[in-house]
Each structure stands twice: as structure tokens, then as C-alpha cells.
Amino acid sequence: xxxxxxxxxxxxxxxxxxxxxxxxxxxxxxxxxxxxxxxxxxxxxxxxxxxxxxxxxxxxxxxxxxxxxxxxxxxxxxxxxxxxxxxxxxxxxxxxxxxxxxxxxxxxxxxxxxxxxxxxxxxxxxxxxxxxxx
Numbered sequence: 001x002x003x004x005x006x007x008x009x010x011x012x013x014x015x016x017x018x019x020x021x022x023x024x025x026x027x028x029x030x031x032x033x034x035x036x037x038x039x040x041x042x043x044x045x046x047x048x049x050x051x052x053x054x055x056x057x058x059x060x061x062x063x064x065x066x067x068x069x070x071x072x073x074x075x076x077x078x079x080x081x082x083x084x085x086x087x088x089x090x091x092x093x094x095x096x097x098x099x100x101x102x103x104x105x106x107x108x109x110x111x112x113x114x115x116x117x118x119x120x121x122x123x124x125x126x127x128x129x130x131x132x133x134x
């Protein structure tokens with residue numbers, strides 16, 4: 001169950017779930033992957049994960065002072081756009097941001113109390129799915 005969605009009904013695999021509004025939103029994936037996710041909340045409002053979440057394509061940060069807060073849950077995503085020091089993934093508990101890393105550099109836009117992004121590349125192709133915490 002998600003709060004703060006612009007559209008309450010989603011077509012799995014084809015829709016973008018957009019979170020907006022001036023309050024925190026808590027989202028539970030229910031075990032299903034989101035196709036795309038957009039975060040466009042009023043300053044200071046966060047998206048809080050209630051369980052592990054997969055995003056099949058892209059997370060897009062659209063507004064400043066927006067954060068996805070993992071808590072003790074993992075977030076797996078293919079691509080992330082629009083991130084910077086004022087909009088990124090916050091790793092406040094034991095949860096990880098998980099992305100596939102191949103030869104091309106991949107940014108993990110993470111932080112806890114400060115923005116601490118990591119850029120990784122897997123030249124030797126050892127383990128392409130890597131977790132990060134800020």
C-alpha cells in the first residue's frame with residue numbers, strides 16, 4: 001500500500017508511480033516490482049520504504065530536498081536520474097541500494113546524514129550486482 005501516489009492504479013511493468021505532496025509517504029511493494037518511480041515531493045518530504053523494493057527501470061528525482069529512506073529495507077534499481085546532494089537515497093538503517101555494475105561506471109547516490117555517493121565499475125566482472133550504503 002502506498003501513500004502519496006498521483007495515480008492509485010498502476011499497470012505493472014508499464015506505469016510510473018509518482019510520489020508527490022508535502023508529507024512523507026510510506027510505500028510497501030507487496031513483492032511486486034515498480035516499472036518506474038518518480039519522486040516530486042515538497043521540500044523536506046521523504047519516501048519511506050516499508051519492505052524491500054525493486055524498480056525494473058528508473059528512479060527519477062524531480063525536486064530538491066527529496067530522499068528515499070531505506071531504513072532496514074533494500075532497494076534494487078537499474079537506473080537513477082536527477083540525484084544530487086539534496087536528492088538521493090538515504091541509508092539510515094541496515095538497508096542497501098543495489099545496482100548492477102558492469103564495465104561502465106555506475107553511481108550509487110547514497111548518504112546517511114551527508115551525501116556520500118560512490119561510483120563503481122566492474123572491469124573484471126566478478127559480481128555484477130553490488131550493494132552500497134552511505
